Structure formats: C-alpha cells, structure tokens
Amino acid sequence: MTEFNWTVRVYYEDTDAGGVVYYANYLKFMERARTEWLRDLGFEQDQLLKNEGLVFAVRRVSLEYLKPARLNDLLTVGVRMIEGGAASIDFEQAVTNETGDVLCQGRVKIVCADAESLRPRPLPSAILSELKHVG
Amino acid sequence: MTEFNWTVRVYYEDTDAGGVVYYANYLKFMERARTEWLRDLGFEQDQLLKNEGLVFAVRRVSLEYLKPARLNDLLTVGVRMIEGGAASIDFEQAVTNETGDVLCQGRVKIVCADAESLRPRPLPSAILSELKHVG
Amino acid sequence: MTEFNWTVRVYYEDTDAGGVVYYANYLKFMERARTEWLRDLGFEQDQLLKNEGLVFAVRRVSLEYLKPARLNDLLTVGVRMIEGGAASIDFEQAVTNETGDVLCQGRVKIVCADAESLRPRPLPSAILSELKHVG
Amino acid sequence: MTEFNWTVRVYYEDTDAGGVVYYANYLKFMERARTEWLRDLGFEQDQLLKNEGLVFAVRRVSLEYLKPARLNDLLTVGVRMIEGGAASIDFEQAVTNETGDVLCQGRVKIVCADAESLRPRPLPSAILSELKHVG
Numbered sequence: 001m002t003e004f005n006w007t008v009r010v011y012y013e014d015t016d017a018g019g020v021v022y023y024a025n026y027l028k029f030m031e032r033a034r035t036e037w038l039r040d041l042g043f044e045q046d047q048l049l050k051n052e053g054l055v056f057a058v059r060r061v062s063l064e065y066l067k068p069a070r071l072n073d074l075l076t077v078g079v080r081m082i083e084g085g086a087a088s089i090d091f092e093q094a095v096t097n098e099t100g101d102v103l104c105q106g107r108v109k110i111v112c113a114d115a116e117s118l119r120p121r122p123l124p125s126a127i128l129s130e131l132k133h134v135g
Numbered sequence: 136m137t138e139f140n141w142t143v144r145v146y147y148e149d150t151d152a153g154g155v156v157y158y159a160n161y162l163k164f165m166e167r168a169r170t171e172w173l174r175d176l177g178f179e180q181d182q183l184l185k186n187e188g189l190v191f192a193v194r195r196v197s198l199e200y201l202k203p204a205r206l207n208d209l210l211t212v213g214v215r216m217i218e219g220g221a222a223s224i225d226f227e228q229a230v231t232n233e234t235g236d237v238l239c240q241g242r243v244k245i246v247c248a249d250a251e252s253l254r255p256r257p258l259p260s261a262i263l264s265e266l267k268h269v270g
Numbered sequence: 271m272t273e274f275n276w277t278v279r280v281y282y283e284d285t286d287a288g289g290v291v292y293y294a295n296y297l298k299f300m301e302r303a304r305t306e307w308l309r310d311l312g313f314e315q316d317q318l319l320k321n322e323g324l325v326f327a328v329r330r331v332s333l334e335y336l337k338p339a340r341l342n343d344l345l346t347v348g349v350r351m352i353e354g355g356a357a358s359i360d361f362e363q364a365v366t367n368e369t370g371d372v373l374c375q376g377r378v379k380i381v382c383a384d385a386e387s388l389r390p391r392p393l394p395s396a397i398l399s400e401l402k403h404v405g
Numbered sequence: 406m407t408e409f410n411w412t413v414r415v416y417y418e419d420t421d422a423g424g425v426v427y428y429a430n431y432l433k434f435m436e437r438a439r440t441e442w443l444r445d446l447g448f449e450q451d452q453l454l455k456n457e458g459l460v461f462a463v464r465r466v467s468l469e470y471l472k473p474a475r476l477n478d479l480l481t482v483g484v485r486m487i488e489g490g491a492a493s494i495d496f497e498q499a500v501t502n503e504t505g506d507v508l509c510q511g512r513v514k515i516v517c518a519d520a521e522s523l524r525p526r527p528l529p530s531a532i533l534s535e536l537k538h539v540g
Contacts, residue, residue, distance in 0.1 A: 009437075011433070011436060011437055011440055012286045012287060012288065012292060012436060012440075012450075013286070013292060013294065013433045013436065013437075015286050015287035016282045016283070016285050016286065016287070017184070017282060017285035017286070017287070017289050017290075017340070017341045018184075018190050018192070018250065018282065019287050020253075020287075022282060022283060023162060023166075023192075023193045023196070024159045024160070024162035024163055024166075024283065025159070027158060027159035027162065028159055028416070028418045031158075031159075031416060031417065031418065032414075032416055032418075035416055035417075044477055045417075045476065045477060046475065046476045046477035047477075049152070049153075049476065055153050057153070057158075057200070057203075058158045058200055059199070059200055060197075060198065060199050060200065061158070061196065061197065061198050061200075062195075062196065062197035062198075063195065063196050063197075064194070064195050065192070065193055065194055065195065065196075068192075068253060070287070070451065071287045071450065071451045071454065072449055072450060072451035072452075115153065118155075118203060144302075146298070146301060146302055146305055147301060147305075147315075147421045147422060147423065147427060148298045148301065148302075148421070148427060148429065150421050150422035151417045151418070151420050151421065151422070152417060152420035152421070152422070152424050152425075152475070152476045153417065154422045155422070157417060157418060159418065163281070163283045166281060166282065166283065167279075167281055167283075170281055170282075179342055180282075180341065180342060181340065181341045181342035182342075184341065205316065205422070206315065206316045206319065206422045207314055207315060207316035207317075287454070288454075288460050288462070288520065290523075293432060293436075293462075293463045293466070294429045294430070294432035294433055294436075295429070297428060297429035297432065298429055301428075301429075319422070319423075325423050327423070327428075327470070327473075328428045328470055329469070329470055330467075330468065330469050330470065331428070331466065331467065331468050331470075332465075332466065332467035332468075333465065333466050333467075334464070334465050335462070335463055335464055335465065335466075338462075338523060385423065385424075388425075388472075388473060
C-alpha cells in the first residue's frame, strides 16, 4: 500500500491564542504532504496547472482532532491512497507528533479538474497506475 | 430550530493561485459564524477564556466542497445547532453565495474544554438551555 | 484629504500562541480596508482583474507595531492616500482599538499592474481624479 | 558577519488569486528563517516562552516587493543581524528564488519582551554575545 510521510514544523503563524495549532491549519499541513507525495511520484503542480490546465481540488474532508499540537512541535504528516476512481482519489491522512501521538486524522477526497471550468477530468495515467497497486 | 447567518466577504487573502477560495479558509469562515452566533447568545469568547478558563475546541469536521467561491464574493455562512451533549455541540453549517448556490456544507462538532488541560467541561448553562429548544 | 475607515473583528484565526494578533495579519486587515476604500470609490477588484486584467500589487510596506491586539478586539483600520504617481499610490494606514490606542501604523505603496506581466500600468482615471484632491 | 539561510517551498496556501505569493506571507517566511536561525544558536522559542516567559515581538518592518514568487517556487530566506541593543535586534532579510532573483527584501526589528506584560526585557546573553561579532 502506498504510504508517504512529510515533516512539518509548527511556527507562531500556525498557532492561535489557545496556545495550540489552529484547526484549519491541519488542512494546510495535509496538503503540503499530498503535494510532496505527488512530487515524489514525478508531478509538479505548477507544471500541471501551466502545461495541462489541470488542478487537484478537494471535494470532501472529514477530520478528527484528537490532541493539540503546540509551538515548535515537529509533526509527521502521513498520506495513504485508499481508493481511486477515474477522476478522484481518496486519501487517509494522519498528523503525528514526535512522541507518536496521533493529533489529527481523517480522509480527504480530491478530484482532478480542469483549471478553468473546474469540471472533473481523468487523473494523469501515472497516478492511475499507482492506484492499481493499492489494496 | 436555532439558525444564524453571518456574512463574509472574500478578499485576496482568502484565495489561492487556482483563482478560488483556498479550501482551509472555509473553516475560518465557519468559525467566524459560530463566534458571532455565540456573541448573539451573549457569550464573548475572550471573556470565557480570561474569566472561566474555557475554550471551545473543534473535535470533528466533515465538509463537502460543491462549488468554488471567488474573489470579492459575498458569502453567507449559516450555523444550525443540531445536537448537544453535556460538553459538546454538533453544528450543521453551510456557505452560500449571492445567487443562492451552496458552495460548502457539513458538520462541525465542538467540545467545551478547560483552556489549560484541554479536558472536556460542561457547557455554559445558557448554551445548554438553547440546546433544549433544538429538535 | 481622503480618509476611510473599516472595522475588523479579531477571531482565533488572527491570533497566535503569544495571545495576540499575529504580526503578518495586520497586512490582511490593511488590505481589507484598502479594498473597501476602492469599492467605496466604485471599483470592484474582481471586475478590474477580469475585465481589464489589472491588479494592485503592493510595492513597499513599512509598519510600526506599537501595542498588541487581542482576541475579540474590534479594530478600526484607517486608509489615507498621501501621494500618487501615474501608476502608484502611497497610503498611510493605522489600526486602532476601541479605546483609541494606535496598535499598528505605517505606509503602504501600491502599484497598478498588468495581471499577466505584472508590469506597471496607469491608474484608472477615477482614482487619479481622487488623487488630485489630496494634499 | 552573521548570516543564515532557510529554504521555503511555495504551496497553494501561500498564493492568492493573482497567481503569486500573497504579500503578507513573506512575513511568515521571514519569521520561519529567524526562528531557525535562533534554533541554530541553541534557542527553542517554546522553551523561552514556557521556562522564561520570554517572547520575541516584531517592532518594525520595512519591506520592498521586487518580483513575485509563484506556486512551487523554492525560495531561500536570508537572515542577517545588523544591529543590536540591550533588548532589540535589527535584521536584514531577503527572499530569493532559484534563479537568484531577489523577490522581497527589507529590515525587521524585533524586541525581546515579557510574555505577559509585553514590556522589553534584556536579550538572552548568548544572543548578545553573537551581536558582538556583528559589524
């Protein structure tokens, strides 16, 4: 099963007056990890946008917030493809701290879309071939 | 059933290079609306934090992204309490544009927690009494 | 002299673990005020972008941070045009809290630019005519 | 002269509908670099906050925006201490892209402050001793 991890440092910009990482920012961290997973597969999103007019848009998110992350924490953000269609992929993602606690986890569905119309488009074949190795 | 709406303008800060509102920012818009709903009920979160050491933490989010919002759009963010426990509330929230399209909708569970330990605490009684009118 | 004020509420999203508004976010607040000032003059930036391929880009910022803003504060963001050229405007901006303390103040130079090339372009004439009333 | 560089990747979260990095986000990038410079000197800001009640607050910023950064760019953020007092430091900072263009540059003054009162406090001695090597 495909799995990929990306490390994220928590800076002041990521935190809020509760002293913890602001809840919306986990979506940023998860996207950084999906972007680096794509890059690892050979896809640069700026090239996909410029050369093929293709964007990946998030279609659905469901997340559980289990424990807070704090300033200066070094987080690991995991990416696991769990299901794919012609134009979409479901990911399982989790954010873990240095002591191994899962802080936030859930599922993200992305769709491959035309940059102008935002209508669904088939996934690039190299991603589709990755999907064949899943589960 | 309790319902509350809050208006949000889309600025450059909210958008991304895809030309649309960045997906994590809907979580900010939804929190602004929950905050204003609370204020409307008589609760100021800075007072709750300073005087009672109480914070509202998001425990779970599930969102569908249906259509994009764009620069300068005037959005309406709805808040509807749908279920409550001793220390938590479930909200239904939706973001709608000026032509009435639902752009993003879903559920958010918040928990009432101690600001230091982040352990659950009973909801303030005025919110509990609101919950009695639900459903 | 042209002057315009815009009100901004501080939410959790704007704060950091120091308990105050994160310093970069004053730039967002100041841009919201400049955007509303432009709208007040009759300019919608999404129309300028779509119809005329024109953007306003920030060329220079100098800001002093005098006092912190905190969660739930209601801030007033002032905009004052102080100088203009064929393709640029200098603004003085200040962020004030409800007790009248100036929290952050400074100058922002924006340039009118082509959205594609980002090369300078003459300001729309209605803004130029405003500039004639300055000073 | 002290100099330190930190690398930052541009993600969708950093960009805006103009297709470029949103101007306020350079302040985040510059703070990441100052944080890593401090870490490199042996200072962890979460420890300074928890153990000594000490924060670094930005007192003044002046920045020039010369060229835009775009999605996926790999930026280098430089930090150079240029002047120091008992409780403050002036930095010169610049953000450069992979082809060596300077995109954004300027000065940032930070003050060492008490986390509660936000009143100035003397800089930690290890930073002061660094300052002696400057200039």
